[in-house]
Amino acid sequence: MRLYGVVMVGWFRRYATYRMATAAGVFTNTAFGFIMAYTYTALWDERPQLGGYDVSQAVTYVWLGQALLMACALMGGGFEDELIERIRTGDIATDLYRPADLQLWWLACDLGRAFFHLVGRGVIPMAIGAFAFDLTLPGSALTWIAFLVCVVLGLLVSFAIRFLVALSAFWLMDGSGMAQISWLAGMFFSGMLLPLTVFPGTLGEVARALPWSSVLQIPADVFLGKRTGWALAEAYAFQAGWALALLGAGRLLQTAATRRVVLQGG
Amino acid sequence: MEAFIELDGVEKVFDVRRRAGLLRREKSQVRAVDGLSFTVARGEMVGYIGPNGAGKSTTIKMLTGILTPSGGRLRVAGIDPARERTRLARRIGVVFGQRTTLWWDLPLKDSYRLMHRMYRIPDQRFRENLERCVELLDLGELLEVPVRQLSLGQRMRGDIAAALLHDPEVLYLDEPTIGLDVISKAKVRDFLRDLNADRGTTVLLTTHDLTDIEQLCRRVMVIDHGRLMYDGALAGLHEVGESERTLIVDLERELPPVVIDLARTVRVEGPRQWLAFPASQSAAPLVSALAARYPVMDLSLREPDIEAVIAKMYAGRSGQ
Known part of the structure; x- marks a missing residue:
């Protein structure tokens, strides 16, 4: 397991070496945070309590979304770009002669990246948002801890989805189309555009039951104190269930893909 | 073993x-x-x-x-x-x-x-x-x-x-x-x-x-x-491949193709000439013989490349 620890630290440091890129990213997240916060304020002024949030909670939701956007790689920028490229060029073959597990390896890579982005591109926009707007911040340390656990589970789900998308490149040769579809679905179904609690009827229920809601909607609800006690346990079970199912599917697909490479030469 | x-x-x-x-x-x-x-x-x-x-x-x-x-x-x-x-x-x-x-x-x-x-x-x-x-x-x-x-x-x-x-x-x-x-x-x-x-x-x-x-x-x-x-x-x-190395010779001036026992001249371009000799032979005797008889300015040696060796191997086989 120490190997995967080294991999995770390595990827964290790798992103940490690009300070200007991080600074530019922080600026972008902050700018979008302001735009969306004003938009939400206008919307919630018209429709108070929309989706069960008051204005302060809605604006908090916006800044949480900006803070988690890069960590969850909802708009790309995760490990999958590199894995897809390695599959396309055939470099993936050279990964197979190493005594390491493909899925765990990339999970460690992506978690290292995600933790960097959580700190590098999450904390500062959130802090700026808290200065500029009246945010609903958790009152107790327990809520913070519950939230962070929730975020880590969300990262696992996010990784598991993108791992499946990346592996599709073994069959499609070019994974960029699948990646774009997945970003689009992720943007909407995670609740990045609007909280999923806003959508009525079947659409809302379906959206809330899909794995992407683990990535933003559920952590945001935990952050806002809307899930405590049993509701929190349910949220964890929902996230962990999706994580296990999707990671398991990734494992199966990985076995099939490896067999394909080993027999067909990619 | x-x-x-x-x-x-x-x-x-x-x-x-x-x-x-x-x-x-x-x-x-x-x-x-x-x-x-x-x-x-x-x-x-x-x-x-x-x-x-x-x-x-x-x-x-x-x-x-x-x-x-x-x-x-x-x-x-x-x-x-x-x-x-x-x-x-x-x-x-x-x-x-x-x-x-x-x-x-x-x-x-x-x-x-x-x-x-x-x-x-x-x-x-x-x-x-x-x-x-x-x-x-x-x-x-x-x-x-x-x-x-x-x-x-x-x-x-x-x-x-x-x-x-x-x-x-x-x-x-x-x-x-x-x-x-x-x-x-x-x-x-x-x-x-x-x-x-x-x-x-x-x-x-x-x-x-x-x-x-x-x-x-x-x-x-x-x-x-x-x-x-x-x-x-x-x-x-x-x-097997009868491969050849090439000695590229820069002479002081344009001269008719070099005539020497150890190699054959395959190309002449102004004062520069290309001499081919078997790859199994050392270049040293050829260089000293050449320097003794011709006004040599500069020399460089080109090894046979693998494609050429293999191509000759093929040619040799199909000719048999």
């Missing part, structure tokens, strides 16, 4: 699908490796050469277990690579000249820390091996440098060190000197020669550069169209 690598009638057939119409697809088969048999003893250093698409990489992929043979028997250290890829992985080292296993954005030493954990190398041994590689490959000042800032030659030396930290019993090198300058090439070759002599590491070397083979390998195997065309000493390959 103990056979370390054994191939017996190994085949690899790829299915290739080709569009034959709007929806129809034709299936055809390509035999990348076609009944290949050879053995390599422990501690041997063998050159494995052939033109592009001859089946070299396919062979190496089968030896590392990342490709399964379609037929025949293949063993490395008594292990079937395709079945026990991970177990074998701890005992082999692989360097692909055009690909790097190093972490692009991070200092070189971070990649070595990764190898330390990946191959579960005992701390003491890791330190010793790293020290040795750093010294012999001249990596001391590069350890703190991000890999993306290294020159090609430095990166290649870094990659070779990364492949050796876990004391592999066999090292597969795919074009380890491609694109390197003369000094870097010499460093890499010296290191490989020492490695083979001191540690008895078995080395299988794929290259386009015949000088690599000349300086490192007593034995050379030539593969083409997935078949072994030649297996023996390099000198013998030159004889």
Whole structure:
């Protein structure tokens, strides 16, 4: 397991070496945070309590979304770009002669990246948002801890989805189309555009039951104190269930893909 | 001698699908490796050469277990690579000249820390091996440098060190000197020669550069169209292929074609002339004879390239 620890630290440091890129990213997240916060304020002024949030909670939701956007790689920028490229060029073959597990390896890579982005591109926009707007911040340390656990589970789900998308490149040769579809679905179904609690009827229920809601909607609800006690346990079970199912599917697909490479030469 | 690598009638057939119409697809088969048999003893250093698409990489992929043979028997250290890829992985080292296993954005030493954990190398041994590689490959000042800032030659030396930290019993090198300058090439070759002599590491070397083979390998195997065309000493390959080296001579002025016993003049361009002579011969007597009789300004020597040698081998065979 120490190997995967080294991999995770390595990827964290790798992103940490690009300070200007991080600074530019922080600026972008902050700018979008302001735009969306004003938009939400206008919307919630018209429709108070929309989706069960008051204005302060809605604006908090916006800044949480900006803070988690890069960590969850909802708009790309995760490990999958590199894995897809390695599959396309055939470099993936050279990964197979190493005594390491493909899925765990990339999970460690992506978690290292995600933790960097959580700190590098999450904390500062959130802090700026808290200065500029009246945010609903958790009152107790327990809520913070519950939230962070929730975020880590969300990262696992996010990784598991993108791992499946990346592996599709073994069959499609070019994974960029699948990646774009997945970003689009992720943007909407995670609740990045609007909280999923806003959508009525079947659409809302379906959206809330899909794995992407683990990535933003559920952590945001935990952050806002809307899930405590049993509701929190349910949220964890929902996230962990999706994580296990999707990671398991990734494992199966990985076995099939490896067999394909080993027999067909990619 | 103990056979370390054994191939017996190994085949690899790829299915290739080709569009034959709007929806129809034709299936055809390509035999990348076609009944290949050879053995390599422990501690041997063998050159494995052939033109592009001859089946070299396919062979190496089968030896590392990342490709399964379609037929025949293949063993490395008594292990079937395709079945026990991970177990074998701890005992082999692989360097692909055009690909790097190093972490692009991070200092070189971070990649070595990764190898330390990946191959579960005992701390003491890791330190010793790293020290040795750093010294012999001249990596001391590069350890703190991000890999993306290294020159090609430095990166290649870094990659070779990364492949050796876990004391592999066999090292597969795919074009380890491609694109390197003369000094870097010499460093890499010296290191490989020492490695083979001191540690008895078995080395299988794929290259386009015949000088690599000349300086490192007593034995050379030539593969083409997935078949072994030649297996023996390099000198013998030159004889079979009747290959020639070329001495390029710059004379003081334009002269009629040089006439000399040891070589024949194949081309004249102003004061520059091209003299061909058998590759099995030394250039020294030719140079001194030439310098004694002609006003020589400058000389350079061109080795026969592998494609030319193999092309001649073919020509020789079909003529028989």
